[in-house]
Amino acid sequence: MVSEPISDIDQLEAPGSGRIPLATPDIRPLLAWVLPPLIALLLLAVAIELWVRIGDVSIWVMPRPSGVLENFFADFGGYFSEGLKTLGVSLGGLAIGTAAATLLAAGVAHSHVLERAVLPIAIMVKVTPVVALIPLFIIWMGHGWNPKIAIAALITYFPVLINAIAGFRDVDPRMHDFFRSVDASTWEIFRHLRLPAAVPYLFASLKISVTLSLIGAVVAEFFLSGQGGLGAVIWIEQNNLRLEQVFAAVLMLTLIGVTLSTAVVVAERLLSWRLDQPVAAS
Amino acid sequence: MSQMPVSVRNPLLIVLTLAAALAVSLSIACSGDDSDEVLTMTYMAGFVAQANLPFVAVYVAEDQGFFADENLEVDIQHAGFTGAHKNLLLAGEVDITTLPASEMLQIRANSGAPYVAVMLFGQRGDFGYAVLNSSGIESPADFAGRDVGFKGIVQSEFHAMLAAHGLSTDDMNMIDVGFNPVVLVEQQVEVYPVFLSNEPDTLTRNLNQEITVFEAADYGVPTLGVVYLVSEEFLEDETNREKLERFLRATVRAFEFSVDDPAAAIESTARFLAEDPAPDLVHERFILDTEIENALNDLTRANGVGWFTQQQFRALTDVLLEYGALETDIDLEAALDRSFLEDVHQ
Numbered sequence: 182m183v184s185e186p187i188s189d190i191d192q193l194e195a196p197g198s199g200r201i202p203l204a205t206p207d208i209r210p211l212l213a214w215v216l217p218p219l220i221a222l223l224l225l226a227v228a229i230e231l232w233v234r235i236g237d238v239s240i241w242v243m244p245r246p247s248g249v250l251e252n253f254f255a256d257f258g259g260y261f262s263e264g265l266k267t268l269g270v271s272l273g274g275l276a277i278g279t280a281a282a283t284l285l286a287a288g289v290a291h292s293h294v295l296e297r298a299v300l301p302i303a304i305m306v307k308v309t310p311v312v313a314l315i316p317l318f319i320i321w322m323g324h325g326w327n328p329k330i331a332i333a334a335l336i337t338y339f340p341v342l343i344n345a346i347a348g349f350r351d352v353d354p355r356m357h358d359f360f361r362s363v364d365a366s367t368w369e370i371f372r373h374l375r376l377p378a379a380v381p382y383l384f385a386s387l388k389i390s391v392t393l394s395l396i397g398a399v400v401a402e403f404f405l406s407g408q409g410g411l412g413a414v415i416w417i418e419q420n421n422l423r424l425e426q427v428f429a430a431v432l433m434l435t436l437i438g439v440t441l442s443t444a445v446v447v448a449e450r451l452l453s454w455r456l457d458q459p460v461a462a463s
Numbered sequence: 464m465s466q467m468p469v470s471v472r473n474p475l476l477i478v479l480t481l482a483a484a485l486a487v488s489l490s491i492a493c494s495g496d497d498s499d500e501v502l503t504m505t506y507m508a509g510f511v512a513q514a515n516l517p518f519v520a521v522y523v524a525e526d527q528g529f530f531a532d533e534n535l536e537v538d539i540q541h542a543g544f545t546g547a548h549k550n551l552l553l554a555g556e557v558d559i560t561t562l563p564a565s566e567m568l569q570i571r572a573n574s575g576a577p578y579v580a581v582m583l584f585g586q587r588g589d590f591g592y593a594v595l596n597s598s599g600i601e602s603p604a605d606f607a608g609r610d611v612g613f614k615g616i617v618q619s620e621f622h623a624m625l626a627a628h629g630l631s632t633d634d635m636n637m638i639d640v641g642f643n644p645v646v647l648v649e650q651q652v653e654v655y656p657v658f659l660s661n662e663p664d665t666l667t668r669n670l671n672q673e674i675t676v677f678e679a680a681d682y683g684v685p686t687l688g689v690v691y692l693v694s695e696e697f698l699e700d701e702t703n704r705e706k707l708e709r710f711l712r713a714t715v716r717a718f719e720f721s722v723d724d725p726a727a728a729i730e731s732t733a734r735f736l737a738e739d740p741a742p743d744l745v746h747e748r749f750i751l752d753t754e755i756e757n758a759l760n761d762l763t764r765a766n767g768v769g770w771f772t773q774q775q776f777r778a779l780t781d782v783l784l785e786y787g788a789l790e791t792d793i794d795l796e797a798a799l800d801r802s803f804l805e806d807v808h809q
């Protein structure tokens with residue numbers, strides 16, 4: 182069989198390059214993603230309520246979920262407002278951490294020397310407890326949002342880095358050879374072969390990082406509680422021994438986490454659908 | 464003829480007499496003196512092991528055998544950085560713990576926690592406000608227009624100290640600085656809140672800074688330090704009351720021992736400190752000396768160490784109420800119980 186000559190490198194497709202095989206725009210309803218965790222959460226709450234009531238568990242150790250819910254809805258505006266602050270820190274950190282890790286991974290994927298130089302440092306930073314770094318970040322970056330965003334970025338970059346390196350390298354060697362044979366530039370190979378191959382890996386890492394970014398934001402807010410955020414609420418209310426408020430803040434955090442995770446899944450499906458369209462259509 | 468022994472004349476009487484004597488002996492042996500019975504209790508220090516006086520009193524009491532003298536076995540635990548001691552006390556997992564008086568009042572008022580303070584260590588508060596000598600700040604009045612740090616929450620005593628100088632936090636730039644005195648050295652703030660027994664030593668000895676520390680108490684603001692506290696539920700049990708009295712007797716003795724011989728108290732304390740990294744005993748001594756100094760005043764000299772009055776707590780409560788730290792007033796009759804300390808000092 183004789184192939185048609187390829188006149189435009191931009192028309193190349195990369196079979197086996199890691200696209201999710203979805204032929205149609207199968208965007209499931211948002212509720213299909215939101216309901217299962219909500220039901221699970223509800224069942225967990227019922228179980229805890231029964232445990233606390235039947236087991237006569239001290240309210241100073243575990244508050245009743247019914248009390249938590251009552252408090253949550255009574256001050257929903259307050260928790261939502263603090264949640265937005267945490268969300269801002271989280272998304273800022275996620276964006277910076279993901280962008281930096283992806284760029285670094287792109288370089289590392291092309292160079293084993295760079296990999297050997299960079300990965301030990303990346304691992305060193307990863308294994309350093311963020312709580313030990315926060316006071317230093319405050320000194321280096323001041324007392325505003327920057328150190329909190331930096332912590333959220335720091336805690337998210339590693340999964341993205343490792344997955345992106347794997348993704349950028351997960352290309353069919355025959356396709357790579359073929360691209361070389363048609364004189365494709367490094368950029369063209371990256372754009373048309375490595376980047377599509379990495380997309381599933383990037384989304385897999387984002388599903389982890391998006392919740393990690395929330396943890397980073399909350400931990401940072403413990404240390405800089407004067408600026409608010411759900412971490413500050415949790416810290417202050419725990420100090421006041423108001424556990425219903427603590428858990429209500431955690432509930433808001435959970436909702437934000439579920440929403441962000443759902444957003445990542447929806448974005449993955451949208452992008453996968455787009456990548457699966459025939460080239461001519463795009 | 465000599466009289467016959469009673470036993471011979473009336474064996475039944477002898478048996479009954481012996482049985483009665485045995486019964487009485489057994490009865491005495493079983494009921495005994497309460498103080499002979501070994502009691503156990505759990506103490507949880509509200510932080511990591513270090514030479515804070517309320518912790519040292521327990522370490523010394525254990526190490527010097529004062530608890531043993533009271534027939535008391537104390538399980539000594541530490542909350543570390545968790546703050547779990549506050550919950551565990553109320554859950555009955557811990558019998559006695561430590562908290563700053565202002566925090567104890569705040570939690571009792573704001574969340575209804577049935578805490579009861581039974582002994583007071585710091586006759587003045589644990590907080591101060593450090594400035595570099597090179598800053599030109601000579602009194603809190605000079606805080607106006609400066610960058611002033613706070614750790615999460617601006618303390619009521621700070622508001623009160625400013626008010627004593629005709630200022631409020633609106634007159635300065637308040638910055639949440641977290642827990643690192645280096646921000647003062649780096650001059651990211653010009654005023655840095657410090658734990659008196661700890662951070663001034665870090666700033667002067669480790670960071671080679673010449674500093675001045677302002678304390679709210681020096682400007683007429685009522686402040687108090689750390690208390691021993693139990694729960695109301697704990698006090699409902701007679702055995703627990705006995706335990707508590709023994710505990711306080713031993714720790715008051717250890718407190719006085721520490722005042723008389725702080726070097727020996729540090730030696731006892733060292734046995735409870737983490738070994739890795741090696742403890743800085745000079746720093747620990749600074750902590751202990753500072754807290755001993757703050758734990759002694761005319762009141763304690765007149766009544767005994769650990770003494771407190773309802774008036775002291777009333778004054779502190781009023782400040783906390785004025786600056787919004789307490790959401791409601793507090794029944795100090797229920798929150799304070801000095802009766803054990805009175806018995807100990809008798």
